[in-house]
C-alpha cells in the first residue's frame with residue numbers, strides 16, 4: 001500500500017478522474033472493498049470534488065444531505081478549506097426510531113460511527129451567495145436533530161490517505177441515522193449539547209457541539225459556502241451532519257454502538273455487512 005505522499009498525482013483534467021469515480025461506485029455497488037486507491041490521488045480538493053461529482057452522477061440515488069468532516073491543519077491544501085463534504089443519499093438515511101438500527105458498512109474497508117448534531121434546513125439558501133460567515137449561517141432557519149454518521153468506504157486506508165482521498169469517495173460516508181429533533185435548540189448554549197459514544201457498551205468517546213472547531217454554525221457556514229461554490233446550493237429539507245462530536249470510532253460488522261445525547265435521547269445501532277445495490281431500485285441499499 002502506498003502512502004499519500006508517494007503516490008503519483010493526476011494532472012488537472014486527467015481522464016483518470018472518471019475512472020476513479022467508476023471504481024469507487026462499482027465497489028460500493030457490490031458492497032465490496034478495494035485494496036488500494038484506484039488510480040493516482042487527485043492533486044487537490046478541486047480535483048477530488050470533481051471525482052465526487054462524477055461519482056454522485058453515477059450513483060443511482062438522490063442526495064438528501066451532506067456530511068461535514070474536519071481537515072486537520074497539516075492536511076489542508078491551497079484552497080484553505082478546513083472541512084470537507086460528502087453526500088448522504090436517500091437510501092442511506094435511516095430512522096433511529098425503534099432502536100437498534102442495522103446499518104451497512106464495507107467489510108474489509110473502513111467502518112466507523114460518529115456522534116452528530118444534524119441540521120435540517122427550513123428554507124433554501126439564497127442563490128448566488130457563495131461565502132458565508134458563522135453569523136450569517138445562524139440566520140438560515142434550520143431544526144437540529146441528534147444523529148449518527150455511518151462513516152464507511154470500500155477503502156480501509158481512506159482516512160490515512162487524507163482529505164483528497166476522503167472527498168474522492170463520498171467523504172467516507174455511507175449514510176446517516178437520524179434521531180429526534182432537539183426542541184428549541186437556538187436557545188440552548190452549545191456547551192449544554194454533550195454526548196457520549198459506546199461500542200459494545202464500552203465508552204469510546206465523549207464530547208459535544210463545542211468539540212467542533214467554531215461550533216455547529218461554523219460547520220454550517222462551511223456547508224453553505226462549499227456547496228454554493230460547487231454549484232449545489234443548499235435547499236429546504238437538506239440535512240447537514242455537522243461533524244464528529246466525540247471522535248471517529250472504528251466499528252466491525254456485528255458490533256453495536258450506543259450514542260447518548262445528554263438530555264435528548266440515545267441512538268442504538270448495529271453494523272452489518274453492506275449488500276449489493278440493485279440499480280433498478282432507486283432505494284437501493286435497504287437496512
Ligand SMILES: C=C/C=C(\O)C(=O)O
Pocket residue numbers: 068069070071114151159166171172242243244248
Ligand atoms: C474524514 C472524515 C472526518 C469526519 O467525518 C469528521 O471530522 O467528522
